Amino acid sequence: MDTSLATALTAQRTAAAVTPRLPVKGNAEEVEKAAKEFEAVFLTQMLETMFEGIGTDGVFGGGYGEDVFRPLMLQEYGKVLAKSGGIGIADAVGRELMRMQETS
Numbered sequence: 001m002d003t004s005l006a007t008a009l010t011a012q013r014t015a016a017a018v019t020p021r022l023p024v025k026g027n028a029e030e031v032e033k034a035a036k037e038f039e040a041v042f043l044t045q046m047l048e049t050m051f052e053g054i055g056t057d058g059v060f061g062g063g064y065g066e067d068v069f070r071p072l073m074l075q076e077y078g079k080v081l082a083k084s085g086g087i088g089i090a091d092a093v094g095r096e097l098m099r100m101q102e103t104s
Contacts, residue, residue: 044078
């Protein structure tokens with residue numbers, strides 16, 4: 001599979017899996033969830049960039065199957081990283097969402 005096609009498919013899958021939703025005004029739990037989802041998408045994109053140069057002839061044996069499932073694995077890595085504390089993006093995004101709700 002062409003690398004640019006794989007990248008486009010990955011972006012499409014990521015966007016479909018985590019569609020941005022505006023949280024209900026004043027609901028802190030939904031704000032936190034939206035912020036975590038945003039951080040997970042961000043981390044997934046960073047991981048995809050990191051793994052871009054790594055060949056597919058390793059544990060899985062490479063090939064088309066690995067091209068298809070690697071983006072799914074990276075998406076799960078992004079979710080797990082965000083859920084376990086992430087890199088602080090969710091906190092900043094959550095604060096900004098709450099601030100925006102308070103001013104509107």
